Amino acid sequence: MKVTGLTIKQHEMMKRLDLLFTYLYKHADKTLNWVDIALKFGFSDQPHLIRELKKHIGATPGSYLNTRNLIIDIYGDFESTP
Numbered sequence: 001m002k003v004t005g006l007t008i009k010q011h012e013m014m015k016r017l018d019l020l021f022t023y024l025y026k027h028a029d030k031t032l033n034w035v036d037i038a039l040k041f042g043f044s045d046q047p048h049l050i051r052e053l054k055k056h057i058g059a060t061p062g063s064y065l066n067t068r069n070l071i072i073d074i075y076g077d078f079e080s081t082p
Contacts, residue, residue: 016041017056024065034061 004011020041024032038049050060057064 013052013056017053024061028065032061037061 006014020037023037023041034046034049038044038046041049043049043052053059053061053064059067
C-alpha cells in the first residue's frame with residue numbers, strides 16, 4: 001500500500017467527497033435533494049453532510065455549488081482564508 005500521510009478514515013472520506021463532487025458537477029443544473037444526496041454518499045443525514053463539507057472544504061453544499069469554479073483544497077495542505 002502506498003504511503004499518503006492520511007489515515008484510512010481520511011482516505012475513505014476523500015474518496016467519498018470526490019464521488020460527491022463529481023455527482024454535483026454532473027447534476028448542478030438540476031434541482032438537488034440534499035437529503036437523498038447525503039444518504040446516497042453514505043452520510044447519515046443532511047446535517048451530517050453539511051458538517052463534513054464544512055470540516056473538509058470550509059463550505060456548505062450550497063455555497064460550494066455557488067463557487068464550484070474555484071479550486072478547493074480537500075486534502076488540507078493549502079491554507080486559505082475565507
